[in-house]
Amino acid sequence: MNTLETDVEVSADGSLKLLSPLPEWLKPGRMHLLLSVPNGTSPKTKRVIPEVTPEMLAKRASALESLRAMGGLKDVIPDPAAWQREIREDVVLPGQE
Secondary structure, three states, X not given: OOOOOXXXXXXXXXXEEEOOOOOXXXXXXXOOXXXXXXXXXXXXXXXXXXXXXXXXXXXXXXXXXXHHHOOOOOOOXXXXXXXXXXXXXXXXXOOOO
16 A cells, blocks of 8 residues: 655535645556544635725825835835845855856
């Protein structure tokens, strides 16, 4: 007996979708599975993206205008590209210096 440990996505209709590639030894076809779910776990919910309203856009525009009026973030982040690399902990590859 082979064992396969993987994550699955459970759809509203009860169907399962494997979230990783199938191993070589698993042949297409019908099979019997034993599915165990750890106690206290719940499925990850899909991220809900809120609808953009005119009020939200107005607040964003106002916030950006206030930031521009203050002179931006030049004193806090003088080099935005370098700041992003530092935050992401980018690794410089040979030949990209």
